[in-house]
Amino acid sequence: MNDKKFYVSTPIYYVNDKPHIGHAYTTILADVLARYHRRLNVPTFFLTGTDEHGQKVQKAAEEHHMTPQEQCDSTVVRFQELWKKLDISNDDFIRTTNPNHQRVVREILQDLYDRDLIYKAEYEGHYCVPCERFFTGKDLEEGELCPECHRPTARIMESNYFFRMSNYQQWLIDYIETHPGFIQPAFRANETLGFLKQPLGDLCISRPKSRLAWGIELPFDADYVCYVWFDALINYISGIGYRTDEAKFRQWWPVSYHLIGKDILTTHTVYWPTMLKAIGLEMPQAIFAHGWWLTGREKMSKSRGNVVNPMAMCDKYGVDAFRYFLLAEMPLGQDASFTEDAFVGRYNSDLANDLGNLLSRVVKMTLRQTDGVIPAPEAYGDDEKELVAEIDQAVAELPRLLDEMKLNRGLETVMQAVRAGNRYLEKTAPWSLAKKGETGKLHTVLYCSAELLRKAGTLLHPVMPHKMTELLTALGLSGEAAANPAIAALKNGENVLSGKKMRDSGALFLRIQPAVPEVPAASAPTEKTSAAPAKASAPARSEAPAPVGVITIDEFFRTQLKTARVLTAERVKGADKLLRLQIEVGEETRQLVAGVAQYYTPEQMVGKTIVIVANLKPAKIRGIESQGMLLAAKHDGALKLVTVDGDMPSGVTIG
RNA sequence: UGCGGGGUGGAGCAGUGGUAGCUCGUCAGGCUCAUAACCUGAAGGCCGUUGGUUCGAUUCCAGCCCCCGCUACCA
Numbered sequence: 110m111n112d113k114k115f116y117v118s119t120p121i122y123y124v125n126d127k128p129h130i131g132h133a134y135t136t137i138l139a140d141v142l143a144r145y146h147r148r149l150n151v152p153t154f155f156l157t158g159t160d161e162h163g164q165k166v167q168k169a170a171e172e173h174h175m176t177p178q179e180q181c182d183s184t185v186v187r188f189q190e191l192w193k194k195l196d197i198s199n200d201d202f203i204r205t206t207n208p209n210h211q212r213v214v215r216e217i218l219q220d221l222y223d224r225d226l227i228y229k230a231e232y233e234g235h236y237c238v239p240c241e242r243f244f245t246g247k248d249l250e251e252g253e254l255c256p257e258c259h260r261p262t263a264r265i266m267e268s269n270y271f272f273r274m275s276n277y278q279q280w281l282i283d284y285i286e287t288h289p290g291f292i293q294p295a296f297r298a299n300e301t302l303g304f305l306k307q308p309l310g311d312l313c314i315s316r317p318k319s320r321l322a323w324g325i326e327l328p329f330d331a332d333y334v335c336y337v338w339f340d341a342l343i344n345y346i347s348g349i350g351y352r353t354d355e356a357k358f359r360q361w362w363p364v365s366y367h368l369i370g371k372d373i374l375t376t377h378t379v380y381w382p383t384m385l386k387a388i389g390l391e392m393p394q395a396i397f398a399h400g401w402w403l404t405g406r407e408k409m410s411k412s413r414g415n416v417v418n419p420m421a422m423c424d425k426y427g428v429d430a431f432r433y434f435l436l437a438e439m440p441l442g443q444d445a446s447f448t449e450d451a452f453v454g455r456y457n458s459d460l461a462n463d464l465g466n467l468l469s470r471v472v473k474m475t476l477r478q479t480d481g482v483i484p485a486p487e488a489y490g491d492d493e494k495e496l497v498a499e500i501d502q503a504v505a506e507l508p509r510l511l512d513e514m515k516l517n518r519g520l521e522t523v524m525q526a527v528r529a530g531n532r533y534l535e536k537t538a539p540w541s542l543a544k545k546g547e548t549g550k551l552h553t554v555l556y557c558s559a560e561l562l563r564k565a566g567t568l569l570h571p572v573m574p575h576k577m578t579e580l581l582t583a584l585g586l587s588g589e590a591a592a593n594p595a596i597a598a599l600k601n602g603e604n605v606l607s608g609k610k611m612r613d614s615g616a617l618f619l620r621i622q623p624a625v626p627e628v629p630a631a632s633a634p635t636e637k638t639s640a641a642p643a644k645a646s647a648p649a650r651s652e653a654p655a656p657v658g659v660i661t662i663d664e665f666f667r668t669q670l671k672t673a674r675v676l677t678a679e680r681v682k683g684a685d686k687l688l689r690l691q692i693e694v695g696e697e698t699r700q701l702v703a704g705v706a707q708y709y710t711p712e713q714m715v716g717k718t719i720v721i722v723a724n725l726k727p728a729k730i731r732g733i734e735s736q737g738m739l740l741a742a743k744h745d746g747a748l749k750l751v752t753v754d755g756d757m758p759s760g761v762t763i764g
Numbered sequence: 765u766g767c768g769g770g771g772u773g774g775a776g777c778a779g780u781g782g783u784a785g786c787u788c789g790u791c792a793g794g795c796u797c798a799u800a801a802c803c804u805g806a807a808g809g810c811c812g813u814u815g816g817u818u819c820g821a822u823u824c825c826a827g828c829c830c831c832c833g834c835u836a837c838c839a
Contacts, residue, residue: 470798535803738839
């Protein structure tokens with residue numbers, strides 16, 4: 110990375126969204142990077158903010174009888190409060206409704222328009238009047254129905270403004286290929302190149318006010334507002350003074366890292382670079398897409414109700430531990446899963462057992478042996494040299510791992526040194542040195558342990574600002590040395606601790622008692638003579654191992670199979686594999702879409718008794734709702750319906 | 765269906781053309797300064813599968829299988 114300055118951005122979050130762990134993760138990641146660079150004496154600028162234009166804000170405002178701006182003002186605080194709570198140290202918070210930002214967007218639009226990089230064109234689309242929305246042909250359901258409300262749409266001609274993005278397709282491909290590290294991780298660059306294999310169209314950058322009024326008005330046509338993405342991306346330059354404070358802008362641009370989630374890759378690796386190219390600005394140094402947090406195996410989503418609320422996690426376990434967990438647990442660019450179990454496990458082993466407990470050991474021992482005053486060391490032996498080497502390796506490697514965005518690895522090297530600290534105490538056994546009266550050696554051990562903690566605390570400070578300040582304070586440091594410890598100074602190797610007086614402030618990270626599963630009363634063995642009860646003393650996890658692919662009868666009966674009679678059948682227009690069926694299931698009539706058109710004609714289907722899955726979640730296929738699934742056997746290009754052997758009424762349960 | 769990601773000891777992950785490593789968990793032992801913590805040792809892996817390149821592949825190449833995400837004329 111550029112060693113003269115560091116500018117990091119998060120996406121600007123849609124103000125109407127409710128903050129979730131994804132927002133929190135990106136922002137914490139940016140915060141930690143920013144704090145590290147500040148501690149390494151690199152001038153740093155950290156920008157985050159909110160995207161405040163668009164349909165949803167307009168709609169929400171109407172519902173709440175507010176102006177859109179009032180709506181934004183009332184919701185933006187949700188982000189601002191969360192960032193405060195999560196100790197986010199952003200240097201500025203940009204809102205796209207900020208007048209400066211709007212002015213910059215308009216100036217850029219005008220400039221591109223003047224240079225013929227934006228042009229007006231007419232095209233045909235489909236408009237749904239009740240929804241007030243415009244759709245292209247491929248968005249529509251069968252029969253040109255609106256995908257939102259399923260009502261007929263009207264074919265209309267509409268004019269819009271387009272940015273000549275296609276001009277830059279080849280240039281962008283070349284740029285990505287010749288700049289490894291521009292898009293990270295590397296496989297995301299490949300993904301973008303894959304996207305660029307297809308012809309790149311021009312980007313529609315306007316919306317007619319008749320459809321959407323809440324946006325930045327085009328300077329050259331008052332009937333339109335700017336497309337939200339075009340508006341939003343510009344925050345990255347308007348937020349650091351582009352066209353308003355050139356000196357500031359020149360200081361920070363190009364950005365060191367645009368941090369994004371993998372879901373907004375294309376906008377950042379295609380739209381944004383081509384926009385910058387057209388504007389005539391340097392490319393970002395790096396665009397980094399991280400993965401998603403999953404719970405269990407599923408993607409986190411509101412509809413599944415498994416969202417982990419970052420606010421709640423902080424209240425329960427503390428901000429610092431939460432920040433540590435997010436960074437330690439997510440490997441480079443991959444998805445990771447968030448479970449409370451994993452959180453508690455890592456908290457206990459890394460923070461409580463290894464780091465917190467080491468601090469307790471050292472503080473209590475020093476208080477007892479030297480009244481808390483950190484002694485001066487004598488000559489180092491092999492154990493000391495080994496210990497110093499361990500932590501110095503972390504000091505040396507952390508900046509490198511930071512540049513490679515391997516934050517989790519960086520934290521791991523520090524934790525390794527902490528574990529070495531526990532080992533060191535075991536080996537040198539200061540408690541027996543004290544008994545034997547080997548004071549010199551004892552002082553060396555106490556000093557070296559404290560020094561190890563000071564270095565580890567300094568290295569971890571950007572991740573856990575509060576807790577590490579607490580740790581440094583316990584070691585007797587105060588002022589800047591505790592509040593803003595300089596990583597850059599660790600290399601000097603001076604003795605800053607001897608003579609300082611330690612303070613016992615209690616457990617740094619209290620162990621969390623994991624929820625212990627209920628143990629059957631009879632199983633607690635009193636003697637560990639036989640092997641079998643020993644197993645029982647470790648309560649098994651709830652799921653008993655079952656042979657792969659085998660299900661229980663209960664699991665089978667979750668699927669409700671029923672007979673059904675086909676009443677009508679017709680082909681689905683525009684689809685050559687699908688039939689739309691009306692079926693009778695007992696009293697009930699249902700609609701079903703079946704992929705059997707290549708094997709059965711509609712006429713053959715009518716009157717047949719078939720077997721269906723009756724409790725399948727309804728789904729839309731080609732826009733038509735299918736309320737169940739019929740069973741059929743398919744083999745070597747042949748397909749035969751499953752039916753019953755003889756007469757049966759419809760709606761009969763099978764099992 | 766198409767595109768992308770991934771398959772390494774019980775779990776989560778590193779890693780390299782040449783004796784396969786870490787954390788957690790399990791088992792045995794040790795210590796007592798400490799937050800029932802800490803330390804030592806052990807068990808446990810044909811590094812998804814098949815074929816190729818190579819003196820040698822977990823690592824390179826090709827095919828296949830499985831899992832995940834988006835997508836789809838799957839339901």
